[in-house]
Amino acid sequence: MTSISDSEPILVVGSVALDEIETPFGSVEEVIGGAAVHFGAAASVFAPVQLVGVIGEDYPTDQLDFLARRGVDLAGLEQRPGESFRWGGRYHYDMNTRETTRTELGVFADFRPRIPEAFRAARWVFLGNIDPSLQLSVLDQIDAPRLVAADTMNYWISGTRDPLLEVIARIDMLTLNDEEARQLSGEPNLARAGRWIQTRGPRHVVIKKGEHGAMLFSDEEIFFAPGYPLEDVVDPTGAGDAFAGGILGYLARAGGTGSTELRRAIVYGCAMGSFACEAFGPGRLRELSEPEVERRVRLFRELTHFEEPVRVEGA
Amino acid sequence: MTSISDSEPILVVGSVALDEIETPFGSVEEVIGGAAVHFGAAASVFAPVQLVGVIGEDYPTDQLDFLARRGVDLAGLEQRPGESFRWGGRYHYDMNTRETTRTELGVFADFRPRIPEAFRAARWVFLGNIDPSLQLSVLDQIDAPRLVAADTMNYWISGTRDPLLEVIARIDMLTLNDEEARQLSGEPNLARAGRWIQTRGPRHVVIKKGEHGAMLFSDEEIFFAPGYPLEDVVDPTGAGDAFAGGILGYLARAGGTGSTELRRAIVYGCAMGSFACEAFGPGRLRELSEPEVERRVRLFRELTHFEEPVRVEGA
Numbered sequence: 001m002t003s004i005s006d007s008e009p010i011l012v013v014g015s016v017a018l019d020e021i022e023t024p025f026g027s028v029e030e031v032i033g034g035a036a037v038h039f040g041a042a043a044s045v046f047a048p049v050q051l052v053g054v055i056g057e058d059y060p061t062d063q064l065d066f067l068a069r070r071g072v073d074l075a076g077l078e079q080r081p082g083e084s085f086r087w088g089g090r091y092h093y094d095m096n097t098r099e100t101t102r103t104e105l106g107v108f109a110d111f112r113p114r115i116p117e118a119f120r121a122a123r124w125v126f127l128g129n130i131d132p133s134l135q136l137s138v139l140d141q142i143d144a145p146r147l148v149a150a151d152t153m154n155y156w157i158s159g160t161r162d163p164l165l166e167v168i169a170r171i172d173m174l175t176l177n178d179e180e181a182r183q184l185s186g187e188p189n190l191a192r193a194g195r196w197i198q199t200r201g202p203r204h205v206v207i208k209k210g211e212h213g214a215m216l217f218s219d220e221e222i223f224f225a226p227g228y229p230l231e232d233v234v235d236p237t238g239a240g241d242a243f244a245g246g247i248l249g250y251l252a253r254a255g256g257t258g259s260t261e262l263r264r265a266i267v268y269g270c271a272m273g274s275f276a277c278e279a280f281g282p283g284r285l286r287e288l289s290e291p292e293v294e295r296r297v298r299l300f301r302e303l304t305h306f307e308e309p310v311r312v313e314g315a
Numbered sequence: 316m317t318s319i320s321d322s323e324p325i326l327v328v329g330s331v332a333l334d335e336i337e338t339p340f341g342s343v344e345e346v347i348g349g350a351a352v353h354f355g356a357a358a359s360v361f362a363p364v365q366l367v368g369v370i371g372e373d374y375p376t377d378q379l380d381f382l383a384r385r386g387v388d389l390a391g392l393e394q395r396p397g398e399s400f401r402w403g404g405r406y407h408y409d410m411n412t413r414e415t416t417r418t419e420l421g422v423f424a425d426f427r428p429r430i431p432e433a434f435r436a437a438r439w440v441f442l443g444n445i446d447p448s449l450q451l452s453v454l455d456q457i458d459a460p461r462l463v464a465a466d467t468m469n470y471w472i473s474g475t476r477d478p479l480l481e482v483i484a485r486i487d488m489l490t491l492n493d494e495e496a497r498q499l500s501g502e503p504n505l506a507r508a509g510r511w512i513q514t515r516g517p518r519h520v521v522i523k524k525g526e527h528g529a530m531l532f533s534d535e536e537i538f539f540a541p542g543y544p545l546e547d548v549v550d551p552t553g554a555g556d557a558f559a560g561g562i563l564g565y566l567a568r569a570g571g572t573g574s575t576e577l578r579r580a581i582v583y584g585c586a587m588g589s590f591a592c593e594a595f596g597p598g599r600l601r602e603l604s605e606p607e608v609e610r611r612v613r614l615f616r617e618l619t620h621f622e623e624p625v626r627v628e629g630a
Contacts, residue, residue: 094503188409190526191544211505212527215544224618226539229506229530254624263621297624303539304619306578309569309612 004071007047007253008146012039013113013138014128014241016053016077018060020088020102021237021280023095028235031281032063034085035128035151038238041285042245042272043126044070045293047252050119052076052138056084056107066286076116082107095233096211115141124252126244127171129153132163139170147257149173149204149248151240157184169201172257175244177208190215191222204262206247206269208240216266221259225266226303228274228296239276242285246272264297271296319386322362322568323461327354328428328453329443329556331368331392333375335403335417336552336595338410343550346596347378349400350443350466353553356600357560357587358441359385360608362567365434367391367453371399371422381601391431397422410548411526430456439567441559442486444468447478454485462572464488464519464563466555472499484516487572490559492523505530506537519577521562521584523555531581536574540581541618543589543611550595554588557600561587579612586611 017034021027036053043049049072055061057079068074088102113134121143127135127150135150142148148171156164157180164184168174174197182188185196190207194217197205205217211233213226246269254261271293278284332349336342351368358364364387370376372394383389403417428449436458442450442465450465457463463486471479472495479499483489489512497503500511505522509532512520520532526548528541561584569576586608593599 094497182409189546189548191546194544195546209527212524213539213541222544222618223621224528224541224544225621226528226541229509229537229539231504231506231510233504260622264624267621268624294624301621301623303537306538306540306582306616307575308616309579309583309609 008123009048010124011122013052017085022090035241038241039245041282042242043249046249173204175206239273242276243269243273323438324363325439326437328367332400337405350556353556354560356597357557358564361564488519490521554591557591558584558588
């Protein structure tokens, strides 16, 4: 594996927000969040990141300094007159279900991603969960990426299905959660849902199952990685984006998309998703070191490894 | 691994029922079911089984012939005047949730397990999901088993908590689903729930998560195996008991309870649980061959195996 500075950069386009989060164990306000921030905080552990997003005049940009220090190029982060995107969520007792308590789009309502000239040659691309028509506009602005992954959600699946299917036809990897996979495919069975989505374009489909882990459908293979059994889940916000950041970060660093790299990438994604849950906002990812990530990946191996049984004789 | 006839027998005590099952894809009536039947159908692939239960005069005992042919000793299956236990369930569209549509206990209401003399030396014991006071009476009737596993459910956790805790203190392995683990422990977090249950007695706690797989808490270790991504789930009834049958069957066959055997046993359990879902009642387990089981265990390995990454350099 090459060093971080030798890795090809990853372009991420997505929301940059200020979150207020309430859990049974505590709450925070005005903490930096949004898909691009969580993705960037995770991916930058492995490779340089180029971020495209929009913030208002009120955004505490100093809180993004840690990203810049870790090699996230913020040249594509537009600051515009108006208020930043504010999102709020409240988690229930089991930390697995939440309700959205606030959605004030502010300047994000008029977000039209403009990819800086210097970012257009990106080889690895992540389209965060935004309007599929904007995801398409990003695809039109980039050159010849090696792998494009996109995230989506129920809102776009039900509201803007056709442009979403256009996006799906043009990308290499779709990430979405289990309910969204069922909704998109019309298949209640997840194995069928994953296969159905593959037939619409992407070679790789990643179904996120929260605490239950993640499934990768890749060509003919299926790979499964569990959620890490954390004893203290502080805040799951952004875990899905940190998961994607771990996947693309690992792939960019490894420089390959074969079965071996993809399987490992899903595990790195699960590891980053688990770290994301350990503090409010991107707090845990901020100080994360590579040896810590490697240790957790080894724990994933201990968690799932079993020795192949000796062939049963007799009977 | 020894042959099936060299394996020590497994004693199972539990319900023997007639089920009516309704799914979005079909329905059946008067099909043999109950924990002891599903467990026995799975465990007998690996080792001899001794079954203790009760049926009414109306039970179609010829439908149990396949169990007898596979080495299930039915000497402990009492036939009593009255009606057999009848249970009904209806599955929803996603096959993951169901409602109970019928519970007529019949002769099962007065079930008082009597362990035949010849069964008391059993080295491997599974206490199916019955009243904890009956599970205790079984523990009082057996000699010196090597491993006792028990299953339970929400009804006993809320209704007969004290005798259930007595059972838990006397067994080696508890199997229960994720919601039940949370309910029993009062811990919404599954990792903590598993640890809490271990402190009450059993060295091994197995948390069943249905399509999401299973977690084993064993001494200080945690092991995770996924659900098999079946494209056609016909009927999940009895999958949890077939899962337990696979676990105890494998352990009895392997003759050990070390970490290597326990991890493999969970995978064999998941394999048997997946087979159980492929037909109504114990239909798929009835004709199951060992090579088919071995093939599926190898698929589980392909599903979860990843190569350990080379240590990240640089950065």
